[in-house]
Amino acid sequence: MRSEAGSLDRTVEDRLAEVGQRYTAHRRSLIAALAAAKRPLAIADLLTVLRGVPQSSAYRNLGVLEEAGIVRRVITEGDYARFELDEGLTAHHHHLVCENCGRVEDVEIPGTFERSIDRTLERLARDAGFATVGHRLDLIGRCRSCA
């Protein structure tokens, strides 16, 4: 988990280099936008903030960043995908999802609780013949505006 902007850029650049990819201007602005948001952003959000980036470039770059393990595609309720920085670059967290407007916010839960979840799920997965990689815990509810 790195918090300074310079450190983040260096990490991203290194990971891209490992897979023979460059850290271009488009990619820098995508990363900056995702790092500044406290929630996963949809392509539409990104295109608004990053005026001048064609949709196809945004998709293609997010695809590259995803394969490099830098960005994660978040599937929620809506019709389109949202993107956030991978957990290796941020803190492990969960999402508050508004069932009415689709808004998604990040939220962290206590570490002890997190470990308790992991232990329980690990056992359940083993019983079911699954190799656990992680979990996804979202809160579904109504945000302030939609309550």
Place this chain on the structure above:
Amino acid sequence: MRSEAGSLDRTVEDRLAEVGQRYTAHRRSLIAALAAAKRPLAIADLLTVLRGVPQSSAYRNLGVLEEAGIVRRVITEGDYARFELDEGLTAHHHHLVCENCGRVEDVEIPGTFERSIDRTLERLARDAGFATVGHRLDLIGRCRSCA
């Protein structure tokens, strides 16, 4: 939570009637297929089982059933939606999601653990100004075939 087939049909019929909808043959077979599966089914799965039902009818009927609170749309990793009976008609459960092949299976977790999750999330949601409706806890991993 009702388990007998007859009781399920009656419940579905009643709920549809409440919103001025009919319990037709297509809808009966959709419900039967969903009730028989131990996992959320994609449209493609349903169309295979229910030979002769046009895709548009399946989508339209699932939409009606969803609005009536009978069926729930499950968003996982893949590109298309999956459907399952609403929790009012089955038991509360979670999903094992294979990150490789997209397979999804139902899994239940201990009641005490479930309640502990609910308590913790309720508090977090309140702090964030969210009215909690429920939670979604999925295990992400690799299934037997993909391990």
Place this chain on the structure above:
DNA sequence: CTTCCTGCAAAAGTTTTGCATTAAC
């Protein structure tokens, strides 16, 4: 100078919708 990135336009894939017809109540 070779490899990767960009931008446009076109294609692909899933889901929704308009409309005339048929079935349910």
Place this chain on the structure above:
DNA sequence: GTTAATGCAAAACTTTTGCAGGAAG
């Protein structure tokens, strides 16, 4: 008889891809 459901085809929408030109190392 009214109202809702069906089936077909067409549309809408998000996401992916082909390709020619441009930038980066």
